[in-house]
Amino acid sequence: MSTEHLDEEMRDVFQEIANVAMGRAADLLARLLNNYVVLPIPVVNLLERNELKMALSSLKSVDSVSAVCQGFVGSRISGEALLIFNDTSFQDIAELTEFKGDITPDIELELLMDIANILIGACLKGLTEQLDVSFSQGQPVLLGQHLNLQDLINNQTGNWKRALTIEIPYRLESRNVDCDLLLLFTEDSLAVLESKVRFMLE
Incomplete structure (x- = not known):
């Protein structure tokens, strides 16, 4: 896997790994909310930073978003x-x-953090188990509430320029609930990820 492109075999394997991880996260979310979670196929790409907005397929037409970011590191x-x-x-x-009562910005933040903890934590756990790696997770950081998607991307933390991205859109059946979980792996991580995947394929 070069830093210029992602070959089909690697894309398929990462897609399958992400599929298992997102399924576990969706199961936890479905149990919490007692509602079926619709899961499309995860989208795997190598993207430049300025291509990030294009990756967020399910949120392209959304007027206002809120977002949380959580870093992770381990096993190189x-x-x-x-x-x-x-x-x-x-x-x-x-x-x-x-929840009963007015939905204030503080309540929205609490709900956002609850969903983030479930989806991010379960997804990363699913990845670590399949890849046989160990991640330490940083504290979740609020990137903003009620932002335009482009403003959010412009303000996004981190100094990466190119990353392996796994986009996982989550949507609740018969509900107006949708969000995108985007996993961004730094360019320096690609060689390690490829070696882990190659070992799995042997």
């Missing part, structure tokens, strides 16, 4: 998980968690 692999949440989702999430 580093990256960050970015959860971007459609702001129209908060009302339904509040109903599903049986």
Whole structure:
């Protein structure tokens, strides 16, 4: 796997690994909210930073988003998980968690962090088990609430220029809830990831 392109075999394997990890995360979310989670096929790419917005296929037409970022590092692999949440989702999430009362920005933040902890934590755990690696996770960081998607991307933390990206869109059936979990692996991590995957294929 070069830093210029991702060959089909590697893409397929990363897609399958992500599929297993996202399924575990979706199961936890479905149990918490007592609602079926619709899971499309994860999208795997090598992207430049300025191509990030194009990767967020399920949120392209969204007017306002809130987002959380959490870094991870271990086994010579580093990256960050970015959860971007459609702001129209908060009302339904509040109903599903049986929250009573006004949905203030603080309540929205609490709901956002709860969802982020579930999806990011479970996804990374699924990846570490399959790749036989160990990640230390940083503290989740709020990137912003009620932002335009482009403003969010412009303000996104980290100094990466090119990354292996795994986009996992989550949507709840019969509910106006959707978010994108984007896993970004730094360019320096690609060789280690490839060796892990090659070992799995043997």
